[in-house]
Amino acid sequence: MRPSATSMNAINKAMRRFRRDRRGSAAVEFAFVAPIFFVLLFAIMETALVFFAAQILETGTQDTARLMLTHQAQDAGLTQAQFKQDLCNRVSVMFTCSDVYVDVKSYAEGATVNITDPIDGGGNFVNNFTYQTAPAGSSATVVVRAFYQWPMFVTGLGYNIANIGRNTSNSKRLLAATAAFRVEP
Numbered sequence: 001m002r003p004s005a006t007s008m009n010a011i012n013k014a015m016r017r018f019r020r021d022r023r024g025s026a027a028v029e030f031a032f033v034a035p036i037f038f039v040l041l042f043a044i045m046e047t048a049l050v051f052f053a054a055q056i057l058e059t060g061t062q063d064t065a066r067l068m069l070t071h072q073a074q075d076a077g078l079t080q081a082q083f084k085q086d087l088c089n090r091v092s093v094m095f096t097c098s099d100v101y102v103d104v105k106s107y108a109e110g111a112t113v114n115i116t117d118p119i120d121g122g123g124n125f126v127n128n129f130t131y132q133t134a135p136a137g138s139s140a141t142v143v144v145r146a147f148y149q150w151p152m153f154v155t156g157l158g159y160n161i162a163n164i165g166r167n168t169s170n171s172k173r174l175l176a177a178t179a180a181f182r183v184e185p
Contacts, residue, residue, distance in 0.1 A: 043159040050150055050161065050173055053094045057146055058177040060090035065144040065179035068104070068133065080104070080131035087146055101147040103129035106140045109182075113141060119174060125149060125164050134183040144179045 064087040067073040073083060080102065088097035107113050120126050125147075134140040149172040152162045162171035 039154070039159070042154045046152070046154045046159075047161065050175070053148070053150055054175045054177070056091050056094050057148055057175050060087050061144060061146040061177035062179050063090055064146075065142075065181065068142050068144060068183065069181050070184060071136075074133050074136060083131065095148050099148055101127055101129055102131070103143075103145040103147070104131045104133060105143050106132045106134040106183075107143070109139055109141070111141070113143060113180070115143060115145070115178075118147060118176075119163060123164055123166050125172075125174060139182055139184075141180065141182050146177045148175045149173075150175050 064083065067078070067083070067086065078086070083104065084100065084102045085097070087102060088095070088100055091100065101118075103118075118126050118129075129145075134142050149164055152160070152171045152173055160166060160171070162173050164172040164174050
């Protein structure tokens, strides 16, 4: 059974009207572009937040390390927990104190400074940090490092700057801040 000429004519007219009609085309185009736009927007925001947090950690580490540089930490007999708490007080805007790690090592004058990477070959965070202040009256080199594991959210969308647990649901970016100085005698 063939459709009649009038019904074919009506179908052709409807198709021409459909092709000419532009209402809703912006919504369809936005539906194609929106996911890419939002992924890019969130990746930019997450990267900016990571850099901002890293700067806060760096500034807090520098300020807290100054306590060692000027012998205030040694003279006051600050313990590792007290030293860490001073750092936490400075960075509490962005960080949870229990997740901040501090490593303080002292090296004799002229000795080689050996700094190890806290991320092992498997991409895991290794917490084997010490708290070793400079002896009184020495001009030793002190290296103060602070670490924080920043959780990543946009990595599941293809943007991945994680360096801990990469390509897992628990991926993180290890933020690190370092202050190295020679203690004032």
